[in-house]
Structure formats: structure tokens, C-alpha cells
Amino acid sequence: MLGAAWIANRAVLPALRAARGCETLAIASRDPARARELATRHRIRRVHADYAALLGDPDIDAVYVPLPNSLHLPWTLRALAAGKHVLCEKPLALDAAGAGEMALAAQQAGRLLMEAVMYRFHPRTGELVRSLRGAEIRHVSAAFGFPMAAPENYRMRLELGGGALLDVGCYVADVARWLLGEPDRVRAIVRRKGVDMTWCVLLGFPSGAQASLFASFESPEHQELTVVCADRVVRLERPFTAWRDPDDPYQLMVEAFADAVRSGGPAPLPLESSIANLVLLDRIRAAAV
Numbered sequence: 001m002l003g004a005a006w007i008a009n010r011a012v013l014p015a016l017r018a019a020r021g022c023e024t025l026a027i028a029s030r031d032p033a034r035a036r037e038l039a040t041r042h043r044i045r046r047v048h049a050d051y052a053a054l055l056g057d058p059d060i061d062a063v064y065v066p067l068p069n070s071l072h073l074p075w076t077l078r079a080l081a082a083g084k085h086v087l088c089e090k091p092l093a094l095d096a097a098g099a100g101e102m103a104l105a106a107q108q109a110g111r112l113l114m115e116a117v118m119y120r121f122h123p124r125t126g127e128l129v130r131s132l133r134g135a136e137i138r139h140v141s142a143a144f145g146f147p148m149a150a151p152e153n154y155r156m157r158l159e160l161g162g163g164a165l166l167d168v169g170c171y172v173a174d175v176a177r178w179l180l181g182e183p184d185r186v187r188a189i190v191r192r193k194g195v196d197m198t199w200c201v202l203l204g205f206p207s208g209a210q211a212s213l214f215a216s217f218e219s220p221e222h223q224e225l226t227v228v229c230a231d232r233v234v235r236l237e238r239p240f241t242a243w244r245d246p247d248d249p250y251q252l253m254v255e256a257f258a259d260a261v262r263s264g265g266p267a268p269l270p271l272e273s274s275i276a277n278l279v280l281l282d283r284i285r286a287a288a289v
């Protein structure tokens with residue numbers, strides 16, 4: 001655990017405790033008291049003085065990186081150089097070039113690198129996507145918004161990779177690509193207030209399908225996925241953060257990652273998908289008016 005992050009405490013540490021074949025051996029934080037607190041709460045045996053010391057621990061096979069987005073790349077590169085496999089939070093990097101650099105480093109180190117896109121591991125999302133294979137999809141509407149009310153949070157700081165596009169836009173872009181592939185047309189309107197706060201994005205796909213995406217830091221908690229097909233309309237409530245009702249996508253994700261580490265098999269979520277998602281986020285940024 002690199003950092004005593006909210007998401008680690010809320011979801012990933014409990015998932016690791018429940019997961020087969022995984023143990024959270026060590027944590028490091030800039031604040032030793034917080035690291036000790038999480039270590040006690042989640043029964044983590046070792047607390048290292050800092051991130052670098054943790055990477056030097058030879059008993060650690062894999063590192064989870066839940067740092068602010070701008071730190072995903074540097075700490076993933078350091079972890080890979082230290083011989084660790086890496087499960088890195090979403091989005092993998094700030095842009096496609098950064099993600100490509102991370103993928104190359106993983107390949108050269110011979111270590112597994114995967115982006116922690118947990119909703120892809122939820123059985124109901126997988127089922128939905130499978131049920132739509134072969135369907136004539138006309139339109140995908142995806143929304144993810146919440147009220148970002150903490151000005152000190154890294155999400156509100158550009159230099160730490162803040163903004164709604166990287167934070168929640170990555171989900172709505174990903175689900176559109178999962179269902180429809182890569183778009184050939186991108187239009188985007190953004191509202192900024194320091195960082196990018198609200199996005200309205202339109203995508204066109206070679207099949208003729210269309211998508212509209214909403215990503216926001218200034219909406220009530222709001223998640224939505226509606227797929228309009230030629231013969232039916234399919235909806236999923238809270239498509240992205242289902243937490244543990246009744247399956248735990250975080251647990252399924254860490255188990256799939258650990259299985260791939262042990263077997264030497266491919267990442268259950270290929271890096272090509274993470275890079276392609278950032279290619280789309282780059283295109284959305286470039287199209288913004």
C-alpha cells in the first residue's frame with residue numbers, strides 16, 4: 001500500500017483481506033501515524049518509513065498505487081524498477097503518452113501492471129456487456145457526477161492531476177468504449193472553475209452508434225448507464241461504484257490480478273484498454289470548447 005488513501009481504507013484493504021491468496025503485508029504513508037492507524041485497522045504487519053522503503057522490502061510481490069493521479073506514473077515506474085508487480089488506480093496516467101511509458105516499463109521489467117478499473121470486474125457489468133454482444137446499439141448514455149466539496153482534495157488541484165475528466169470521465173469514456181469500441185468523432189463542452197468541473201461529451205462510432213457522456217464535480221451523486229438498442233433499452237443503476245452489493249468488485253479485481261501474477265498470465269484488464277481510454281480522454285480534452 002503506497003499511501004493511506006481513502007479508497008484503500010474504504011474498499012481495497014477490506015477486499016484484500018477477504019481475497020483468496022492475498023495478504024497486505026506493508027503500508028507506507030507520508031504520515032506515520034495514519035499508516036499505523038490503517039495497519040491496526042486492517043491487520044497489516046509492517047509499516048515502512050516511506051514509499052521508497054516499502055519498495056525496498058524484498059518480501060513484497062506487488063504494490064497497489066492509490067496516489068493522486070499525477071503520481072501514478074513516477075511511483076509505478078519506481079515500483080517496477082524495484083521488481084514489483086503493480087496494481088495502479090484509475091486513470092493509469094494523465095495522458096496516453098504517460099500510460100504508454102508505464103506499459104513499456106512493465107514489459108521491460110517483466111512485471112504485471114494493471115489499472116484498477118474495478119467496475120469492469122463486477123459480474124453484473126460483465127453480464128450486461130455480454131448480453132449486448134451482437135445487439136444493434138444505437139446510443140449509450142453514461143453519467144457519473146458527485147458534489148466535490150473539498151477544495152484541499154487533490155481532485156481540485158491541476159498539478160496533482162485533478163479535474164472531473166480524469167476522475168469520473170475515465171469511467172463514462174471506458175464504458176462507451178467497452179460497448180462500442182473506439183469512436184471516430186468526438187465533441188466536448190467543458191465548464192471550468194480552477195479545474196475542469198463538468199463535461200458534456202458526444203461520440204460517434206464507425207457503426208453509426210452514438211454516445212453521450214456526462215462527468216461532473218458539481219452534481220448530486222449521480223450515476224447512470226442507458227443503452228438504447230434497435231430492439232430494447234437496457235439500464236443499469238449505479239453502474240460504476242456498486243461497492244459490495246452483493247458482489248465485491250474490488251475483491252474480484254484483486255483476486256484476478258493476483259491470479260495473473262502467480263500464473264504469469266496476461267493482465268485480466270489489458271494495458272491496451274487503459275492506453276486506449278487515455279487516448280480518448282486526450283481527444284476529449286483536445287475537442288473541448
Ligand SMILES: NC(=O)c1ccc[n+]([C@@H]2O[C@H](COP(=O)([O-])OP(=O)(O)OC[C@H]3O[C@@H](n4cnc5c(N)ncnc54)[C@H](OP(=O)(O)O)[C@@H]3O)[C@@H](O)[C@H]2O)c1
Binds near residue numbers: 002011
Ligand atoms: N476505484 C475506485 O473506486 C476509486 C475511488 C476513489 C479514488 N480512486 C483513485 O484512487 C486514487 C486516490 O484517490 P483517493 O480518493 O483515495 O485520494 P486520497 O484519499 O487523497 O489518497 C491519495 C493518497 O496519496 C498520498 N499522497 C502522496 N502525495 C500526495 C500529495 N502531494 N497530495 C495528496 N496526497 C498525496 C496520500 O497518502 P499518504 O499521505 O498516506 O502518503 C493520500 O492518502 C486516485 O487515483 C483516484 O482516481 C479510485
